[in-house]
Amino acid sequence: MDDDSMEYPRKYCPGPDWCEDNELYDIGGLHPVVIGDSFRDGQYSVVHKLGYGGFSTVWLARDHRAERYVALKILSAAGSRCVNEIAIQRYIRALGMSFDDLSITKIIDRFSFRGPNGRHTCLVLEVAGPSLNFLDKHSLKLRPDSVRDLAAQVAGVVRKLHTNDIAIGDLSTDNILLKVKNLSSWSEEEIYQRFGEPEASEACPTREGESLSSHAPRYQYDHIHFGWCDLDVLEPNVTVADMNEAVYTGSNPALHSQAESSAANRVYAAPEWWFGVNQKHTKASDIFALACIFFELRTASPLLPAYAMTDGAEVIQLLLGEAPQEWKDLQNDRDEDQQVELLSHEECGSESLDIKLAAVGKWEPWHYMTPEQRKQHFFDTYDEEERNDPDKDINIERDSSTRPPPARLSDEEHHDLKDLLSRMLTYLPEERITIEEVLQHPWLNKRYDDLDDQTAPWICRYDRGFRYYNATEWYRAYVLNVDPDSGDKAENGGIWRLDEENPKFENGTFNWDVFYDSAEDIWYDAVESQEFESDAPEPEEADEEEEDPQESEEVMTDSDEEEFSVTKLLGLPVDSDDE
Template sequence: MSDLREPQSSAQIRAADGEDLVRDSEFPDDISCLDHAPATSHGTYLAGTQDGVENLEDYQAGGYHPIHLGDRLGNTGRYHVIHKLGHGGFSTVWLCRDSQEGKYVAVKVLTADVSADDLPDLRLIGLDKSALGAEYINIPRDHFSLEGPNGTHQCLVLTLLGPRVSPDIWIEMQNPGPILRKFCQQTAYALKFLHQNGLCHGDFRPANILLKLANLDHLSEDEVLLLLGQPEESEVLTESGENPPLSAPKYLVASTNLLRLGAKYLMEQICIIDFGESFQSSSPPADIGIPEEYLAPEVIIEGGASIGLACDLWALGCTLFEIRRQKPLFYMINDRDELLAEMVGFFGKLPERWWGKWEARADFFDENGKRIGFGGEYEVYTLDRALNHKIEVFEMGSEDKMVLDMPEEEQRLLKDLLTKLFTYTPGNRLSAAEVVQHDWFKM
């Protein structure tokens, strides 16, 4: 990506409002009362502490498959494990070299309690890859199963992708506004492609939108590791002093930070991942797994009977805001009543059929939908204020700062787009096909 800066250490960056921007680490819990890290129910524990690794407890029957650097995965040992890309509640993801094609790929190894019938990603394989929008979908390249001590694991071979589109990718850019807007339009094209094929993503949010990488295949494995840094391993020990059980690996590997590749290898193109919550629009599930801050109000109030394409469109609105502003619209709200209150503050009073069902409304509003506080009124955080919010980041020890803001005309156009996505009537929301044609993308 030509307009990306070289990455900076998160320790060298602080926000103008005093909020530290920490990308790769969290403070560990206090375990000073133990002479080693907390043990699992199987008597295993990690030597020292390690941030950003999966739960060792989940290496058991039905759980993760123990994988080590240098392992060869696939029916013919085709995929050589080089580094760790990440993990989730139902998978670990590994950087591998495809020895057959000489390409770097991501291999997603599911927990053993996920069957092939539970893999919605496989629905993507039969879709028309030449259609507009398909280039923004991470369609599996290969699929195989893996037998291990914890069961049978389904494995997906996927295109290797870069970092997420938020929350702080803008710091690497020379001129973030136009690029972030481009990412937004590509995101809408991806959703249009899915909806035209009768698919709901079900978990549509920036965490599942990554940047594409320029071709790394000409680099040797050693050269790739020189860019990413050597994998960090935390040894798995046992309270008995014996070797770890076969169900657990000998060590856990910390996930790499793909921003370390530098601007040279980051493209101005996004790709949608993680279709574990996706479903056919004609057969919606009884529940949806998206985090609540991206959840449509009809699902909060009416439940699963209202799940459908319109839920993706509400989440698209949240996602477009977050990509462009690099901060979630509903920020750090974990309570459903507070979330509904924030929605009313942004988009007005709920329809009467929902207003009457919302039992906690009197904690936030009078019956006319006017916000109340502790003994009086206070200024409501509006969509206008959210769009106008300026982010400033200083380099430590320097007066130089990077600023992410939005011109007034762009604010006006984005507000128009978001208002049409955030309508409370699900059937009145703009379709993804209409979103990609909006004037905001024509600036």
């Protein structure tokens, strides 16, 4: 047993990967919820789970008074002591801004109650769908013009907040949610038919024979996986969620927070945060994060890789080049453990924006393989010791599910997107363009006719595996062994079949060199012949029916309206108690 486990012994056996850490259920922690629980004198009853975070769980609930579905965000007892999101929304309302024109998840109601782990604040929010990061998790793709439409919507929200001196702070694809069509007419049975019934896992203590404490949940639930459901429940419209990191940036000193901001999601943190120049949320830091979101939506990959969570300064130097000299000089004045590692002149800029954009839509032999074939390749390539080596970061399930690349960038779109992102991704915050300039940029206002097929659905699933890539008749016949007359695929497929009857096996071993050469030949043959079929490997193609956007609206209500004041803005509101 290692030192950490001796110092912090687990009270509960670890739950499934799809639920929050059950160690968070303790005094000051999360509130244990059971499907069917009701709150606020029975007004809200829990129907399903929407998600969770380190400081809250979010539940789909029925509001029996208003006859609608709402999202209950139940904060941890410790996190309930300072809810900045309430103060920010109160400030927005005090300014006279219309929530009908501001796409943020609005607080419809709020209350507090006491549970076994303390007093919890519960925010009643409009129901929204999955965050934009679910696209990658569920192998979903967006039509290129839909990407730009959604990007413009997010930028529109940022503009309205920036105009009123509010910086969002925690701007990421995690906190941008697709809207769902109005669910209020659905019964609970229909909810379960569409989304499936909540999968429950019983919690159990680590010590055998010991009973669960009152602090622990009886069950933990899997949340709704929108990517596994019918996509017609989603709208091509977004709302920005979780304004708890938002800050006032105007000239009124009474409204300024004295606390130093943290990078809630470091993958989207601006250079000045990483270099220790300015660690407060600003409008300029929002612009940098917004550029990361634009890149991620269009390319289906993050601008700054996951290891930016710990080595962000290094990643930013690889992307943007050498840091300003004054930033370099600043490192000499910092404590050794706070100094940023400065890369060599040759390393800086080696993974530039231009290089990243040039790779968008590039097809590799790996993309032609089904997940099963990729898994087989892993087992053939790496022995058990290599597969279990944490330094190699080999995850067969994750890597074998790599989806095809997004739609290629035309020369025109490449030029426009590079120009926009270059203006947003700068070292010096004062050199970044404003949100007004972002919204006026051609990339958000053009239609690229060579890419924007209006007949394709705005969102659809990748059809994983070889069925998706049937570029030419020769390809279909040779690789997939599809009968050109009937269109049926024979049971004994072409080079993709991984069994010893496959002619690509030599002495009982599959010849991967031949496989890769064949895949390359297939691709180049398809490109040269230009005989793409309508459902062939153009990633901008789609398979689902088009949506009819229908916006659902909720009315912002508050049982205890009161006059706006600076004191109330900065403090926790006085809420009602449901004991």
